[in-house]
Amino acid sequence: MLNKKLDIIFPPVCGVCGRIDRNSLCNKCNIQLKNQEVFGIDNYIDDYEKYYDEHLYIFMYSGVVRKILIDYKFNDCSFIYKTFTNFILKNEKFVENIKSYDIIIPVPLSKKRKKERGYNQSELIAKEICRLTNLKLNTKSLKKIKNITEQSTLNKEKRETNIKDAYCLKFPSTVVNKKVLIIDDVYTTGSTVNECSKLIKNAGSKQIGILTIAKD
């Protein structure tokens, strides 16, 4: 009900071109995104430096996808989460893979960053995926305890040092024997999600997957 009222005041718009569109993605822009879709799955089971088992991603980080991800994260366009989730849900095979997990945990922001931005971009995507798939959302366990330099401004080596010990896991029992899917917006070196995965793996999780909108 509340959603319907909000739709009248703020009608949903296409996250790519800004035209009013009920599905948050117009047909024209859907074709643009389709041209760029990858729906990739990278396997990391044999990579002993990684604490996660697989990485699922929808796009490569380029072109229009890069543009809307920057708008989504830095230009106050929180509504774009709908554009991404509606696009993901059109791929049944990919959704089946997502549904094979037990819990979804979005990469958290520090309190300070969340206050500045007004929203956590990964949490909005995670929430909507959980709403549409009936998976369990967990935003209480993983917390960011260090306010660090924005990872995207650093090179690979500096990213790893910057992110070290930036997170903590409260209520570790919530992930014991569970298949956990961690959601982030962009995957570059994987150091952020690896740091999160380390805590979740060490707490006794059975399997860890990473889902990002794009891979850089």
Ligand SMILES: [Zn+2]
């Ligand atoms: Zn459009």
